[in-house]
């Protein structure tokens with residue numbers, strides 16, 4: 025029996041990550057983000073790139089929501105015709121990384137310090153200029169926050185973060201990647217030009 | 225089909241639709257769709273020329289709801305396509321399968337703000353089940369086959385295919401591949417696990433006070449017989465949503481009537497007292513539940529729906545069975561034990577008690593006209609056998625209360641979006657789809673004026689409909705809210721209308737005005753006998769109110785009832 029409403033005791037809001045495989049077609053990203061906007065789900069971060077199978081993209085989406093919203097979100101996403109598969113990663117042991125770059129103000133006298141700090145935390149120096157260096161790190165969002173914290177006193181001039189990308193650990197589950205569709209075979213021939221009559 | 229001959233995209237368009245069984249389209253031409261129109265003359269497809277593209281979408285929708293098949297609407301780019309938006313959104317919210325084909329500017333012009341260019345796939349993205357922009361001739365056939373499949377499968381809905389003018393004009397040697405639709409990301413037909421079915425059956429068998437909530441999904445699934453069998457075996461009373469009306473005959477002894485905001489009070493009480501709700505293809509709309517926190521507090525809930533996104537959306541359920549209703553009931557039915565539930569049925573009869581004296585009988589029999597009388601009389605005279613389309617407002621609720629539908633797909637109304645202007649074009653679509661059935665359009669004076677240009681479509685197509693305009697001189701449903709919640713300050717709701725009968729005659733149709741109850745019978749009979757479409761304007765009590773009513777956000781059992789006649793004379797001005 026229940027109180028008849030959504031929510032309830034399980035309504036703890038948390039950052040939840042989803043792996044979403046989509047067909048790589050024009051407008052698909054728009055369909056996904058449009059759904060989030062329309063249903064009032066708040067995207068924390070979204071990253072997208074090619075999956076293993078050709079014609080398939082893989083997104084990692086992080087959303088702040090409770091468990092019931094999360095369930096609805098997965099159902100709503102799965103409903104999109106171009107979404108091949110959607111898994112919540114929150115409960116699954118998985119690697120969660122983000123790539124970040126910080127352009128840090130580093131006058132010659134501070135430079136060594138900055139470089140040492142960065143490398144001690146596992147970050148890399150990918151560019152050095154007269155007054156600044158660029159520090160790059162791949163780590164969990166929490167560790168990147170930590171890196172930003174130690175760099176801040178020197179002055180962060182610019183930063184960019186990709187948002188989370190995530191993959192379940194091998195032991196947890198081997199995610200069989202969804203296969204793309206077989207596109208209907210096309211037989212091409214030269215298209216005739218527009219007749220130029222325009223519109224009425 | 226693999227054809228060897230060379231075809232233009234325009235020809236492929238019609239051939240693909242013919243292959244899909246389409247014989248009628250509702251449309252309006254323009255520059256970007258001209259190549260398709262040019263080719264249309266060579267194919268055995270009936271084109272119904274509408275007067276506004278919104279009308280085309282509602283006609284396709286009415287066609288779809290009357291038959292269960294996909295209705296097709298065609299329009300040009302830009303304004304033609306944007307005029308379709310309301311009809312697409314209407315079909316989306318009520319899960320109605322329609323296909324909209326729109327012309328688009330030439331592919332090389334896309335993105336240049338060309339004449340009559342609108343990003344139609346962008347505009348309709350959130351209000352279609354899916355949509356396509358087709359820029360190459362070879363993609364036309366696959367897109368259309370896919371679109372028809374997506375529109376009608378699973379939870380049905382509107383699909384739009386936007387085809388550039390150059391794709392319509394280009395030719396291909398015709399060996400386009402009619403491969404089977406392959407949509408790996410689209411899983412329209414889930415199947416619930418056996419363990420969940422057993423859990424559901426246990427809940428049913430243990431329940432002492434179960435109620436079936438009969439929704440639109442029953443009609444879509446064609447699960448009428450399965451629902452009736454289950455209800456009869458378990459002696460389970462059935463409540464209807466507005467869109468579920470007709471899924472069990474109104475005459476069936478277990479059919480209690482409509483639930484929700486303007487439902488019967490005893491139905492809402494039964495739901496509030498129930499210990500189990502069986503939600504069949506309905507989505508717990510807020511007009512159905514009233515205040516969620518107090519909705520059916522004693523009941524466990526079993527929800528069967530083809531769209532898992534509906535589970536736990538508004539109401540938390542104990543068992544959720546995702547699947548096509550008819551298929552799920554075929555598995556669930558045998559697990560449900562026959563039961564005698566006469567104590568529960570007796571209790572509901574008790575709720576009915578004095579309320580069973582229907583609201584209509586509290587109306588003074590002064591010879592003046594009340595909408596409820598008109599609809600009751602139309603029901604009586606048509607023996608409940610007509611297909612009725614309604615518009616949105618008070619008359620819509622009175623129709624739901626007083627026209628007792630026994631057949632599935634005989635009430636066609638815009639529930640989820642509540643689109644005024646729906647009734648007339650939807651009625652046209654229904655008549656085109658089912659020419660042998662009697663069709664009644666019941667509209668308010670307000671909504672009728674939104675799409676009344678389609679009278680010309682009726683005239684041109686020589687269609688025989690019957691149209692009842694319930695003229696109360698107000699945007700009545702809004703006036704009713706002003707009466708209850710805004711201190712009777714009637715801002716923007718008094719409405720001046722044309723002489724509808726004269727207007728009908730101007731279109732070459734019949735028209736008649738009815739002002740007294742004793743004229744209703746003859747007028748309705750004359751209209752039915754006339755070979756032309758006849759518009760009957762019923763001038764009814766202006767300030768009548770739809771009772772009972774659950775105010776938005778109130779508990780379902782707290783309905784506003786009609787004051788006793790002696791306490792407050794109804795319709796007194």
Ligand SMILES: Cc1cc2nc3c(=O)[nH]c(=O)nc-3n(C[C@H](O)[C@H](O)[C@H](O)COP(=O)(O)OP(=O)(O)OC[C@H]3O[C@@H](n4cnc5c(N)ncnc54)[C@H](O)[C@@H]3O)c2cc1C
Pocket residue numbers: 317318319378379380438439440441442444445464465466467468482483484485486487504505506507508509511512528529530531534547548549550616617620621638639640641642643701
């Ligand atoms: C002025 C006004 C007043 C209204 N008052 C009321 C009122 O008092 N009472 C009332 O009930 N409504 C009322 N409505 C209508 C209300 O807004 C909703 O439209 C209506 O309740 C929806 O009914 P439904 O859930 O049965 O249908 P839909 O909204 O069409 O939902 C159908 C459900 O069935 C599912 N489905 C589809 N196909 C299948 C299948 N094959 N198998 C299983 N499931 C399937 C769908 O996924 C969906 O969840 C009113 C509307 C207006 C405009």
Ligand SMILES: Cc1ncc(C[n+]2csc(CCOP(=O)(O)OP(=O)(O)O)c2C)c(N)n1
Pocket residue numbers: 615616617618619620641642643644645667668669670671672694696698699700701702
């Ligand atoms: C397109 C549209 N605009 C506005 C509304 C808001 N609305 C709901 S009912 C109603 C009044 C309808 O008046 P009428 O058609 O005369 O029907 P009545 O309620 O009087 O029977 C209005 C304006 C709507 N549902 N649809």
Ligand SMILES: [Mg+2]
Pocket residue numbers: 668669670694695696697698699700
């Ligand atoms: Mg009115």
